């Protein structure tokens with residue numbers, strides 16, 4: 506039974522491609538990426554501006570998406586990564602897809618829509634949840650965005666989803682801002698719970714020439730609260746898509 510009363514819904518998808526996961530804790534895993542169109546945030550560092558245009562890409566149904574994924578299957582395939590743009594804007598489509606095609610999957614999300622994430626919580630296997638900083642100018646009301654992200658983090662922990670947070674930092678990032686967000690996450694989640702924090706240097710990495718000491722500083726301060734890993738976007742170093 507499809508989640509929308511059986512209507513065959515379609516979603517606008519900007520690209521479906523095979524690559525090696527270049528970010529976060531699944532780095533190195535072969536994935537088929539499904540990049541949805543449209544985003545509800547406007548991060549000033551976003552390297553995927555095309556996909557944020559709501560008209561970009563093509564409208565396809567779950568069966569043709571499965572066909573596209575099948576054509577990209579390789580012996581080393583680990584999972585499907587639903588990304589974007591913002592994939593949670595397409596939660597009903599992803600739910601229908603995974604109910605019909607229960608593939609191992611990962612959600613790469615900005616965590617701003619906990620209600621939409623709840624629709625997928627029984628279906629996805631991994632979640633990478635971005636935490637945005639005020640300096641990213643992603644939204645006008647950053648406090649509310651952080652509240653929504655915290656709700657999403659709590660949901661992930663309650664449901665025992667294999668997940669982590671990710672924060673993009675720039676040489677100009679204030680270390681204290683990252684540390685205070687790490688402290689907020691720590692105090693909001695149950696004492697016994699872990700929620701790793703991936704510190705991801707903004708690309709292009711040339712930005713960091715002579716300034717990588719900042720990454721050590723951020724790691725130390727955020728490390729006072731959460732389990733921190735500092736990892737750049739490896740696919741860009743390897744010139745992979």
Ligand SMILES: C[S@@+](CC[C@H](N)C(=O)[O-])C[C@H]1O[C@@H](n2cnc3c(N)ncnc32)[C@H](O)[C@@H]1O
Nearest residue numbers: 550551552553589590591613614615635707708
């Ligand atoms: C393009 S976003 C799409 C998924 C979701 N909207 C999000 O923000 O997580 C995928 C990932 O790319 C990261 N990203 C985008 N532009 C980046 C940049 N210039 N440098 C480093 N990471 C970047 C985002 O932080 C996010 O973790």
Ligand SMILES: Nc1nc2[nH]cc(C(=O)O)c2c(=O)[nH]1
Nearest residue numbers: 524525526527528588740746
């Ligand atoms: N190789 C590769 N790894 C990625 N990890 C997250 C990506 C994204 O744009 O969501 C991405 C991407 O675009 N390419």
Ligand code: SF4
Nearest residue numbers: 544546548551590615
């Ligand atoms: S939420 Fe993700 S896709 Fe949207 S602008 Fe920010 S980084 Fe880009």
Ligand SMILES: [Mg+2]
Nearest residue numbers: 552553588746
């Ligand atoms: Mg990308």
